[in-house]
Structures are given as C-alpha cells and as structure tokens.
Amino acid sequence: MLGGAALDSLSREFGGRGAGGLFGGVLGGLLTSGLVILYGGGMAVTLYAFGEGVSLLLALEENTRLTAQLLRQQNNPMLDQPQV
Numbered sequence: 001m002l003g004g005a006a007l008d009s010l011s012r013e014f015g016g017r018g019a020g021g022l023f024g025g026v027l028g029g030l031l032t033s034g035l036v037i038l039y040g041g042g043m044a045v046t047l048y049a050f051g052e053g054v055s056l057l058l059a060l061e062e063n064t065r066l067t068a069q070l071l072r073q074q075n076n077p078m079l080d081q082p083q084v
C-alpha cells in the first residue's frame with residue numbers, strides 16, 4: 001500500500017489528479033506489491049541457478065582432476081609404489 005501512496009503523491013507533484021489514477025490508491029499499492037513479489041521471486045530463482053552453476057563447475061573440476069590422476073597411474077604403475 002505504500003507503493004500506491006508514493007505513486008499518488010508523485011502524480012500530484014507532476015500535475016496529475018492524484019488518487020483518481022490507477023496507481024493512486026489501494027489498487028495501485030496491491031498491484032505494485034504483486035509486481036515486487038514477482039520480481040523478487042525471479043531474482044531468487046536466478047541467484048539459485050547461478051549458485052547451482054558454480055557448484056556444477058566445481059564438481060566438473062574435481063571429476064576432471066581425479067580422472068587425470070587415475071589415467072596417470074594407469075600409464076605409469078611405478079607411481080603407486082613407494083621409493084626405497
């Protein structure tokens with residue numbers, strides 16, 4: 001509802017009729033709050049997806065490193081034996 005009141009005073013400041021507009025009262029506040037909630041939900045999903053992408057890249061790096069280590073050990077079995 002604060003959004004509707006803010007837009008009401010803004011429209012009055014710039015020569016509007018005030019509360020007569022769509023964004024001027026309770027309906028404007030409800031509409032504005034709904035849009036803010038939708039935007040916040042979209043941002044939350046975006047941040048979650050970004051975090052999952054970072055997690056995926058870390059898992060990919062670990063898997064690649066372990067595979068390279070395994071291939072090195074298969075090509076040179078002397079790496080596994082202790083040096084005397």
